[in-house]
Amino acid sequence: MASPPKPLPLSACMSLDDLAEVAASKLSPRAAAYYHSGAETLFTRNRNRADWARIGFRPRVLLDVAATPNMRANIMGFDSSLPVFIAPAASAGLGHPDGELCLSRGAGRMDIAQCVCTYASVAPKSIMADFKTDAQRRGGTLFFQLYVPKVKKNAAKLIAMAKENGFEALVITVDSPVIGKRDDDDRFRALDKRKPGDDEPPFELPDLPGKEPGTLRGSHNPSFTWSDLQWIRELWGDEKPIIIKGISTAEDALEATRVPGVRIDGIYLSNHGGRQLDYAPTAVQALLDIRARAPEVFAKTAVYVDGGIMRGTDVVKALCLGARGVGIGRGFLYSLSAFGTNGVLKAIKILSEEIQTTLRLLGVSDIAELDERHLNLTEFGITRPRL
Template identity: 40%
Template sequence: MSGKLISAQEVVKHTSPESCWVILYGHVYDVTDFLTSHPGGSKIILQLAGRDATEEYDPIHPPGTLEENLKPEAKLGQVDPETVIQTDNTEPKEEEKEDEGPPPMENLLNLDEIEEVATKRMPHKAWAYYYSSSDDTFSKSFNNAVYRDILLRPRVFVDCTNCDTSTTLLGQKVDVPIFVAPAAMARLGHPDGEAGIARACGKFGAMQIISNNASMTPQQIVADAQPGQMFGWQLYVQKDRAKSEAMLRRINALPDQFKFICLTLDAPVPGKRELDERQSFKSAVKVASGVKGADEPSRPGGGGVGQQLFWGTASDLTWKTALAWLKQHTDLPIVLKGVQTHEDALLAARHAPQVKAIILSNHGGRALDTAPPAVHTLLEIRKYCPQVFDHIEVWVDGGIKRGTDVVKALCLGAKGVGLGRAALFGLGAGGERGVERVLEILKAETETCMRLLGVEKVSELGPRHINSRKVERDIFDGGAGLENFGLWDKVRSKL
């Protein structure tokens, strides 16, 4: 059937939940049976029914997605090009702008300027997804603002000729203590996508954690990796565990690149990202939100990209079950992302050596608004259970805009400092070269800060180089609380 020619006029007759066809890459597919199991829900497919959906589909789905999710007979044939009529029934185009190309990346001096350029150049849908955060966006802005309340304590009469930003993460050498945190759908902002980020990281010896919802396959992303380049794979455990187990098998087969699994815990359900959800209201093809298959549950919100990606994510993970399940399906070390309290940091340390590191993160302010910034959790750990730093590595992400932010986090005990949006905005501003410029700026600023502090190596940074008193006044002060459920004695005996 795949060689059969089908007229575009025939395709437009199939736009209902009972018979839904779409055109992808010049081929006609019957996706009726897939409507109710589509992770984004049936609504998003029905909005594209009866027409060419390639432009909307391609930046989001890695190659092979069609083959993995549709039966061979769902590929009905090729669309007859002579029957295709250019119409104006697609989503309204954004206001046309004359594209003069990106400015020279070296003219952009900080991450805010890179974000400004990216905002002008990226499709609005991509910008809204990357930029958005939950509810009133307090956590997103506070993630960065809290670093301003930590002051540096420079020492003088110190030879600052040399500066070495290299360190180790999980025992592997990296050239910078900066890593790219998992951020989904990179090709929404630029065709270079996650592979472009990987190539940029390779040039700076930086680690990259690849999103579970990447828009390219793992093999595509690491294809041009430098010798010894370090990657981790983010995992959102699915309700259908078989899907997650299949992905783990793919990552296990690439041990030279993927050194750990990053299990994300801070978003068992999606936050309410209003800016992202609002984009779904702009479609010219209106489909009622209540349109769904008989067995398809109702979905909250406006159906933004974030809501679509999270559908199918398991929300029933526990300390008791999730790590035991992971142990059955991978021998790779586990990094737990999304720890936000000292109690959970201490619990994670109990699971060493399976758990090698934790990432203190509130999901970039995209999950629970007014959740604590990583700096607060770092200070909580230092106050209530500092032994955690001796047994597992502690990484942070969220709000990093300057090299001084990186240094302050390292002074508080972080081993690595992650960037999420910054890498995506780098892509949006200038593709792979834009990501290089992001890393170039932060590395140079980090080196300058270390030199002016009188520090030559990352390992020399510590609390004596900062004054965090103002922030310490705001951290949790309810006591360790570990004795209330017998945790302290158990952890003390373990550690």
């Protein structure tokens, strides 16, 4: 058998990893640095995915799984065809000229949700307009992800824009009071400033440690706290959900369920794709931490996760651990970089097939049946009692 062509054609891409491999052959150096980067040693970025592989399954057999399993899920108030949504990620335009429009078209045509980033390369208003007028749309919805700017009151403008344009949920990112140290990004910018033949610039005496001007690596508001959620809820209103994104510990998960006078409709466990704090908990570790130390959180609020998820098996594992829905960021960035909107559609189709197959092989006919009994967690020191 001849070796497969490089890069693979769309018809031969059988996984999100295949789509990522095609994307790698097409990405510009700038896009590759941004999409692949993580904080410092890349430990958390890499462990995000590795921890899903540490979870095994416990399949049951001789059960009737002929019917298509029910995969519909309520994602932040939206009835989605899959327990999957497109996670917020900036700069999709680095991978394809249509940028986030590829993602919104994929979401609408496959009846899932997309969370649009504050720093989308296409204006959120334009993304919503394209989404609403897409002739092939069969459902779907759009959420808006909010970073609180350095000037806190400027968040009001972003919230008003999201309300005016009909975004159905507000997803507030809270793990970025400062930007994590991402060596690949910083190195690319440093080298990009140099022209061929340039001499190395003279090294300047740095500021004394702790005496740097302003907030080091500060792009957002570093004084944003739990108490600020009240005025955000007042601006957003009570009709649509607010989700808190960037929680990694049981303490903060529990705190989000009891913010005085503020209704929070869900928490979103995320370490920002391993791009913020290196050695932060992975999605798996965060889910297990909550299950062990504050299990009541799952009854009090909806829990969503992202981080290292590239397979339908990963999605099913997350649902077994209590997640209501799963966000995928890099996987969809690679998909649009490889084949534009068609790449996004193919990625969603692949995930649907993988989730269906996994459910049938587990002996499950509805994602509502999934729980920890379907998992082998011995690598995390969790064992089940004897029958």
